[in-house]
Amino acid sequence: MTQDPDALVFDTGPLRHFAGEGWLGVLKFLAGDRGVVIPESVQRELKRQVHDLPVLQQVLDAELIRVDRSDDLPFLMAFANYEQRLAVGQQNLGECGVLALGKTRGLELVLDDRVPRAIAEEEGLRVTATLPLLCCAIRDKQLTVPMVESLADDLIAGQYFLPFGPGGFRHWACEEGLIDYE
């Protein structure tokens, strides 16, 4: 089903960030030839959230993003294994599909949530997050620090639970030479 061994598999949260900020073009640039894949469980979550965030329809319609509907047993077993650790009802099914694609296809995952990231690391899956993609976009001159810093600060404090306050991202990134101060 999944053809490109280098595709990036997105969870719902990171796609919401890119779509919400109007950066789908940036995402396309960052993905380049790699392509973007979402499991159908992420597609379902996006469909359910369109009502609250209409811009998500653009994600669902984007040619760039391919929906994976794997039905092989190793994928189903991996999905069920993550489902038991993460999901309650429909909640968190998206990340179960993301992890299962990482586990069975070896693809790189884009996950921001704490526990699925910990599981990915525990199992040696390739995993990145929204923030490193934003850093890449800054280095590639697709975005600027002022454009991303509000979202970056939110992610750092709210989802990654790192001890940085507002303005922390800009300060840290400049100090570490990760990005040039603008």
Place this chain on the structure above:
Amino acid sequence: MGEVDEKTLGARVREARELAGLTQGELAQRVDLDRTAVNKIETGIRKMTALELSDIAAALGVRMSSFFSEPIPALVSHRSAQGLDTADSKIDRLLSQIASDVEFVTAFAAAELGFPNASEALPRPASLSDADGLAAQARKRLGLDAKEPVHDLVNRVASIGLLPFAVDLGVDTADAGTILLRQGAVSLINSHNKVGRRRLALAHELGHFLIADEYTVDWRVTDLQSGDVESRLDRFARSLLLPESGVRAAWLRHASRSRREVAVLLASEFRVDMATLARRLDELGIVDSAGAALIRGVTTTRADIVEFGLYIPDDLAGTSLPIPFQKAVLRAYRDERISRERALELLYGTFEDEDLPAPRDRREDELWNFVS
């Protein structure tokens, strides 16, 4: 999870559907598939996507993982003996759920559950005197002397590998059930009953655990008059909670009081209901049948509670989970092995979101994990 092929997966879907009491058509309707598609899934001809399987599991009230894991052996033998009638029993369904939750959590936090190494099963009691002997052995395993009341029954039972859960299942169902796991065991007590009866039910389940009964569901503990093992385990339960030497000593200690007052004090001290106390005093020959009838009719009043300074126990009230299980869920959550939502679900609504610990504080240098 074990190796499963499409045919086995289909067969497990069929089995779960039948246990849920649904036809293929009813399941198809619930998951928005054709009946023929469900039929093909069950025969292993049609593949499913993960979401389809997730929807089927949700419609059948089971977890997806149950289709890929080997069921608990005790459950398999029970269901093959009972056929599909077990689906009628609320307690059976919940007991299976609790058993699989405990096994799931064991994978992440076995140390917190603290299951001791399996002890050798004790012989099934063949007589009432055997039942008393079994109770004496049980008291030793629970770390009790021959006389003392069993005040912390739940924790003591959990410490020897039987995890007691309680849920209010209403009136028209069993008092309790127990299932042996690959390691340890779980009991489910119907908390609709009053505390004395709940404790008696747990003591009875402890008997099943000690003699290694794989799977039991007990209706109306103490009502059985026949000479079968259930009535001997009722005797075991009374003997455990009301040890002869302890009861005789207490009876003598309160000898100057009225029968009613002695009954109130003994029921409180040993935390049993009046019917159980009356029966025990009768079988020990401490009272005659008229005396037992009198005690059975005694009610502990509010005035008794105040004047005698009685402690009102609430073991196994409402929905209650054994401490080792709660600790294991919290450990799995703290170690980021399970999600917050899943932790709350495993705690059966006994925790609110704010009751869970905050996520682990990370160090500044861990930012590198998020940018490289």
